[in-house]
Amino acid sequence: MTTVQVDTPGGSYPIHIGPxxxxxxxxxxxxxxxxxxVVTNSTVAAHYAQRVQAALEQTGKRLMRIELPDGEAYKDWxxxxxxxxxxxxxxxxxxxxxxALGGGVVGDICGFAAAxxxxxxxxxxxxxxxxxxxxxxxxxxxAVNHPLGKNMIGAFYQPIGVExxxxxxxxxxxREVSAGLAEVIKYGLIIDADFFAWxxxxxxxxxxxxPAALAHAIRRSCELKAQVVSQDERESGLRAILNFGHTFGxxxxxxxxxxxxxxxxAVGCGMVQAAELSQACLGLDGASVERVRAxxxxxxxxxxxxxxxxxxxxxxxxxxxxxEGGTLRFVLLPEIGRAVFQPAPEAALRxxxxxxxTHPA
Amino acid sequence: MTTVQVDTPGGSYPIHIGPxxxxxxxxxxxxxxxxxxVVTNSTVAAHYAQRVQAALEQTGKRLMRIELPDGEAYKDWxxxxxxxxxxxxxxxxxxxxxxALGGGVVGDICGFAAAxxxxxxxxxxxxxxxxxxxxxxxxxxxAVNHPLGKNMIGAFYQPIGVExxxxxxxxxxxREVSAGLAEVIKYGLIIDADFFAWxxxxxxxxxxxxPAALAHAIRRSCELKAQVVSQDERESGLRAILNFGHTFGxxxxxxxxxxxxxxxxAVGCGMVQAAELSQACLGLDGASVERVRAxxxxxxxxxxxxxxxxxxxxxxxxxxxxxEGGTLRFVLLPEIGRAVFQPAPEAALRxxxxxxxTHPA
Numbered sequence: 001m002t003t004v005q006v007d008t009p010g011g012s013y014p015i016h017i018g019p020x021x022x023x024x025x026x027x028x029x030x031x032x033x034x035x036x037x038v039v040t041n042s043t044v045a046a047h048y049a050q051r052v053q054a055a056l057e058q059t060g061k062r063l064m065r066i067e068l069p070d071g072e073a074y075k076d077w078x079x080x081x082x083x084x085x086x087x088x089x090x091x092x093x094x095x096x097x098x099x100a101l102g103g104g105v106v107g108d109i110c111g112f113a114a115a116x117x118x119x120x121x122x123x124x125x126x127x128x129x130x131x132x133x134x135x136x137x138x139x140x141x142x143a144v145n146h147p148l149g150k151n152m153i154g155a156f157y158q159p160i161g162v163e164x165x166x167x168x169x170x171x172x173x174x175r176e177v178s179a180g181l182a183e184v185i186k187y188g189l190i191i192d193a194d195f196f197a198w199x200x201x202x203x204x205x206x207x208x209x210x211p212a213a214l215a216h217a218i219r220r221s222c223e224l225k226a227q228v229v230s231q232d233e234r235e236s237g238l239r240a241i242l243n244f245g246h247t248f249g250x251x252x253x254x255x256x257x258x259x260x261x262x263x264x265x266a267v268g269c270g271m272v273q274a275a276e277l278s279q280a281c282l283g284l285d286g287a288s289v290e291r292v293r294a295x296x297x298x299x300x301x302x303x304x305x306x307x308x309x310x311x312x313x314x315x316x317x318x319x320x321x322x323x324e325g326g327t328l329r330f331v332l333l334p335e336i337g338r339a340v341f342q343p344a345p346e347a348a349l350r351x352x353x354x355x356x357x358t359h360p361a
Numbered sequence: 362m363t364t365v366q367v368d369t370p371g372g373s374y375p376i377h378i379g380p381x382x383x384x385x386x387x388x389x390x391x392x393x394x395x396x397x398x399v400v401t402n403s404t405v406a407a408h409y410a411q412r413v414q415a416a417l418e419q420t421g422k423r424l425m426r427i428e429l430p431d432g433e434a435y436k437d438w439x440x441x442x443x444x445x446x447x448x449x450x451x452x453x454x455x456x457x458x459x460x461a462l463g464g465g466v467v468g469d470i471c472g473f474a475a476a477x478x479x480x481x482x483x484x485x486x487x488x489x490x491x492x493x494x495x496x497x498x499x500x501x502x503x504a505v506n507h508p509l510g511k512n513m514i515g516a517f518y519q520p521i522g523v524e525x526x527x528x529x530x531x532x533x534x535x536r537e538v539s540a541g542l543a544e545v546i547k548y549g550l551i552i553d554a555d556f557f558a559w560x561x562x563x564x565x566x567x568x569x570x571x572p573a574a575l576a577h578a579i580r581r582s583c584e585l586k587a588q589v590v591s592q593d594e595r596e597s598g599l600r601a602i603l604n605f606g607h608t609f610g611x612x613x614x615x616x617x618x619x620x621x622x623x624x625x626x627a628v629g630c631g632m633v634q635a636a637e638l639s640q641a642c643l644g645l646d647g648a649s650v651e652r653v654r655a656x657x658x659x660x661x662x663x664x665x666x667x668x669x670x671x672x673x674x675x676x677x678x679x680x681x682x683x684x685e686g687g688t689l690r691f692v693l694l695p696e697i698g699r700a701v702f703q704p705a706p707e708a709a710l711r712x713x714x715x716x717x718x719t720h721p722a
Binding site: 077080084085088089090091115116117118119120141142143149151152153154155156234235318319339 | 438442446449450452476477479480481491502503504507509510512513514515516517595596679680694
């Protein structure tokens, strides 16, 4: 097991990474917890709920399970309310602890429930997808979607710990492995050129889920994310670079309807678009753009953006939280391993978006 | 104008208290705000919305108004969603500022919207009821009600400032003045025996809204509240004493249906019950209990609790956020001016509750 420490003004906590972590969750529950509610979804529950509950029974504490419907389409107020209802009906108090057992949707929604139930209770992240393990479970972003935009309602709220069991990836569909790898290579692109090169060299091992390669990729991703959020918990500056590819990606998700493409798939494709925009705005060299496209393709993500129509693209991107005063801003790469956050000239943006129209998906 | 400073880990901000503050709101809007949304209700809007908007127009910033239906019954997710919808439809970004113009319901719901819109934007409190001026606008508690309990969904989230215009109390119904005075005398009861005595001596002047008396009562209440929340922003200890009378009061509000009694009225009555419980548990002397009852009556609040039935009382109180591990805990007074937070023996509690049954309201 490896530990990566996250330190933010809102809380410090460990990320434990290793095989078999699901069986050791009892150690992560604070002594003074009055009850534990495992929040999960139907798919994950079928695989792991019993094992997790057996592990948590070792605490001797009152234990309950809240099962949510599976999918990004359910990351909304109605599903959040299922959690509130269950907590209130069972009279869980302020010292109860929530355990988010699942992917990014479960983690985000359970985290937001923890942030807002009785003005805040503790929660533990137990991510079961690669994407959640390397990204969404770390750093305290919680949210639900609103019909008018993704993750529009949320809070910065840190968990008390993150337990990453790399064994669970064995039951993950290949498509979700690809989606998770998109976030892994993102860290290389924005902060660590060596790690990007390592990903290029190890992409086959990663897709085969070889434990040594996976463990390294997850640990390095968590370290890089922890480094960024430690410096800027509330995304007032640096943290924005973690959204590389996300402004395009969110427009894809919301334009096609949440759940059509996986979040990581949309981000993968969005990173190719953001690399193209970096070429137009910052002179990122063509060979680097090709390396981005080649690796996104190699991990199994789409590289061709859907044809949403240029004006709809811009419209969808303007709802994004990174907008300020109506100006669209983007995370762009002057070179692989370094990112900046700045407005992009509209002509350059339109040129990138028009490629989506001329090459129908 | 007087200023009381609030310092908490979650933010430091001034409370400005004086006449005519509504005309000076432009000074409280940060330079970098991209837009201002005034969140208010239909009743307050009729009195003050135009004046407030004229004052805010001096900033030269984009300005909008979001009008909510008036009443505790609307402090729910649906009303909160009216705010989210308006903000998203008008594309307000992370640097927008909300202005909560109204009483406790508007302040709580607007504060929670600010805490959760795009994971947190800035907001200014402009309380227009006495209760909001001395209590709910200060200290960063924000919330909406859930069908299963009052204020169950919320966040600790500090405003960037509080503007208390004492002139606005002239348009406040007498019943709401009484409800606000209940929270004023609460501060005397829990921390400041001299202030309690001052309230006894000045109750007539306060009910007549004499400016000097009002200004003193509001300033002292804000100072005492600021002192408590500075030491314990998230209610892990000391802050709980601010809930004196509230466990009974919340049960009254939720038992009779929100809006039947005003929050301050329920708290006024709840303080009499809590004083009786303090007599039974801590030996608070009978003369002090009578002083509490007499002053609650003198400010115009009910002193006779409604007959909810003892088991329903206990049931309703158990949903309260102060419950831990199923044990009911209460803020109790060993003497006037000093409060403790502890469990109460069930027999003592039942004796207090049975008085509600034997003396029908």
